[in-house]
Amino acid sequence: MNNPSAGQEPLYMEVHVSRPVLRALDEPQVLYTMATIRPTQQEGENVPPPLNLSLVLDRSTSMAGERLDTARVSAENIISQLRPQDRIAIVTFSDRAEVLISTDSSLPVPEARARLSLIQASGGTEIYQGLSAGVNQLRQVRRPNTVDHVILLTDGRTYGDEASSLQLAEEAAQEGIEITAMGIGEEWNDIFLDSLATKTGGQAVYIDNIASLGPFLQQKFLGLGLVHADQVVVEVETTPGVTLQSSFRVNPAPMPLHEGHMLRLGSLFAGNNITLLMEYLIPPVSQMDSYEISRLHLSAHLARRSTNLRTVLSLSLPVVQEPVPAPIPGSLLTAVRNVTLARLDEKALVDAQTGHLNLATTRLERLATRLFEMGEPDLAKTVMDESTQLRRSHSFSEKGKKAVKYGTRGLVDPKHGGKLK
């Protein structure tokens, strides 16, 4: 099911479904759809758009030593690779924020390096302070032709300012600013950072080994330089009676999407695509020939052209009494399985939080069984260890909880896994 405008617009969406027809039934039925958004190759569009990047670094006491040193070196590397059209801000924060390098200054690299060397670790973690300063830096320089991105790096929990941070992320998303949130070590709040990133179409990343920070930042920076379109959003308008049960970004950076019908998908990189898996629950459809399930309103910002693209795709299927078994695209089947695994873990986390420990451990054991069967013994063992931990102490370990969560997400797209090895 291709968008009729494919070939003319700079990107297009195609949709695969788990069944080519709906079955006439007097009970609800499930349908999975996988939407893939791809760039169309255009002549003369080889000049990448300018990038405005805001790097927001936690400099609280716990960052002292290797963590801060690695962050500093990674930031230096990025600065030395900036193209003439790019701007960068470096913001550090603890209980308050300091703008170390501002987007409106074009510092020579040695000067920037000298300023980075002045960062000292001390104080607590107030993410709102840093995030707010980082977003404001982008607001000063953002233009219709720029790609605007915040990378937040933290190793701690913020207290009392979660709601204002999430509100800021919401505003940033509406202004076209995307946030990548990176958590180092075990102490950070994964639910909060997930939520912060998801609101903007960004990504939350678990860095359990500080050595992976530099390569990740480098990869992210190179990707951002090749953005084909950003602020990619699919708004799902369902037919009354149809429920969008879940939505999950399969690629890049696998993540469950924010609840609701406005699905922020982030940036589409040249030579890559965005894949979105949706699960619909369809009401009884017994007395009709065909049924419109939803309309997908796709919008995206095309920085190279300083314009926004909007298009709509209707998802409608015939209804038949006795459907003929049809092949399911292998990629869709694999995505549904892996997303189901990731959701099984999410359910176990909710069970544990709500005091349903037996249910949580049962779900973890089932998850571990599947992972063993799939040839993922290391992750399966981590899941079993968490199940044991949960039985003993009635709570997850911070490290295990994150390893399982980002590990199962990583299965969804091994190339762009949430957890870096």
Added chain:
Amino acid sequence: MISCHVCHASVYYGTLFCPECCARVSEDASSPTNALPADKVEEIIAEKPSDGSRSPLQSGDSISLRVAGNNVGIPLFGQQEYILGRAEKGQAVIPDIDLNRFGAHEKGVSRLHCHLRFEGESLLAVDLGSANGTFINDIRVLPDHPAPLSDGDILRLGNLVIEVTRQSGAY
């Protein structure tokens, strides 16, 4: 609602993996196929046209696979290539066409048995190093040696017999 065969959770029709235990929900439970009487099996095989009348299948054709003993066709629709085999627990790559519901295990079909792909104008079959072999009209297809398929050819995976036909009606 249908029942997960592993954890017995009730799931909606159309569910692919059980949300409670992540087992593949059996299509048999959700989409029963009508088995033909045994004499129909002979009929399908007997009906195949003689070699001289076969025309090669082409990418624009509407092609379907029909397993001997079943009157349902599996249309090759929407993809350029298909892997035929058995979807089993713990498999990293799941075949595009899962033949489990046709007794594939008993008939010696491998998990990843045979690959069909449209190339240029032809539909090609190649064996994926299966244990019991892939045959077109009883001639073995070797791994890495794709062979073209014609209308009415009998594709055999182990002992599972599949007729490859150009579809007459819309499905």
